[in-house]
Amino acid sequence: MERVTFDMIKEAAETIKGSVKRTQIIECPTMEKLTGNKVFFKLENLQKTGSFKVRGALNKIMHLTEEEKARGVIASSAGNHAQGVALGATNLGIKSTIVMPGTAPLSKVMATRGYGAEVVQVGTVYDDAYKKACEIQAETGATFLHPFDDPYVIAGQGTIGMEIIEDLENVDMVIVPIGGGGIASGIAKAVKSLKPSVKMVGVEAENAASMLEAVKQGCPCTIKTTPTIADGIAVARAGELTCEMIRDYVDEIVTVSEDDIARAILFLMEKGKVVAEGAGATPVAALLAGKIKEQGQNICCVISGGNSDINMIERIINKALILEGRKAEFNVVVPDRAGELFKVLQVLADKKANILRINQSMYKTGIKINNQVAKIVIECANAEHRNEIAVAIREAGFELRP
CATH class of the missing domain: 3.40.50.1100 (Rossmann fold)
Incomplete structure (x- = not known):
């Protein structure tokens, strides 16, 4: 190669x-x-x-022979190469077919169609789409545009490196x-x-x-x-x-x-x-x-x-x-009597936690007949704040469940 x-x-x-x-x-x-x-x-x-993909796709398309353009182009893509090929082909009046995984984001599928390509979806990963594209290429004789393993595509992406060195010399x-x-x-x-x-x-x-x-x-x-x-x-x-x-x-x-x-x-x-x-x-x-x-x-x-x-x-x-501790869910065991949930909410208010959602249920295994579980989703500042809130709830006499 x-x-x-x-x-x-x-x-x-x-x-x-x-x-x-x-x-x-x-x-x-x-x-x-x-x-x-x-x-x-x-x-x-x-x-x-x-996406950067349009650089390589355009460079490849602009190096096609007239015979290759006449046969139309086909490509496989998870979404970004698809849009680059579709845009470049449509601008030059070339028919394009793009094979994408069935799991490709809907926004990428719709954008590719919007640029003028025929979209075929198959499988769950890029390699499924690549296999199908090769089958269609063999049947139709269309020119295959590989998304990455092609000298012209790689050269197109390389223009990013040139710009980086020119604009950021140090x-x-x-x-x-x-x-x-x-x-x-x-x-x-x-x-x-x-x-x-x-x-x-x-x-x-x-x-x-x-x-x-x-x-x-x-x-x-x-x-x-x-x-x-x-x-x-x-x-x-x-x-x-x-x-x-x-x-x-x-x-x-x-x-x-x-x-x-x-x-x-x-x-x-x-x-x-x-x-x-x-x-x-x-x-x-x-x-x-x-x-x-x-x-x-x-x-x-x-x-x-x-x-x-x-x-x-x-x-x-x-x-x-959730990973950063800025959103958390607490399952608080609350006695099923008036005023108990208010005490929990008062703890949250004192700790300046914003409540997003509350759901109460007595249909949980392992809780006493006169208790219920309040599932409370909150916003907090960070993981430390979340942990402080958990401690305060326990100190107020309430049990926290996983």
Whole structure:
């Protein structure tokens, strides 16, 4: 397979210039307090279609022959490559078919159709969609556009690395998500070509760490994945070309948990005023989870995309608030007589806890006949505040149940 050269990345920058945004890099002062590093965000979530993927997709489409364009194009994608291909193909009058997992966020499916593509959904993970796309390609003769293991796609993603070095000359480290490896290998090639001293760190979701395993094994291998909120990097098998480039140009790969990613999404919204999807939040998750040991560095985190399903965002934020102790549920055993629940509520009021929901039930096993359980959901300041409230409830004479 053809290797990606820095000249190809420079050519890609010229090819897609005017068709994509040169996204902004912003500093996040709060991250310096938390990590001891100056941290900057490269905002590819503000890119056209809401993701970096449009760079590689457009570069690939613009290098197709007239014969390849005439056959139409087909791609497999968890959602972001789909939108890039659909937009690029429609703009050039090319028919596009996109195969997506059945579990792809509805917002990404609808956006892909909105850009003019025919969407086929199958299976539960990207690799199911890839297999189906290959079958359709064999039947129709359409031109297949791989989402990551293609030199032109990788070169397109590499333009992000060029922009980082040009706009942030004193950068010491770049942290980028890894799924199949397209964005990480492209950026790493560009960054190392321009400034070899920069440390490149890739981040995978623990539930789909196919590139880490590929690097350990020395070649791509199929792993068993489990569901992850970072659906954009949920790939069971890393690419051949990307694996080779990751070995050559990425200095370290770390993994982050689902809880780490949820916390990062909340942090980015609350402290950075940035909306990121699960995959896009993984670089920040790695920093917040202490996976990066360096101190005093200038670090650029690539926020690769912001195409999150609104319903999923609600669930993720709720989970993150629970993890941080800012939302809690207490099951309080209350004597079934007048005034007892009021005493519990008075404790919460005294501790300045905001009550979100109360539900009382006597239909619980293991409680006395003259008792009931009050399930109370509250908002609190942090985990310490939550624990103080629990102590105060017990000190008021009430039992707390799991």
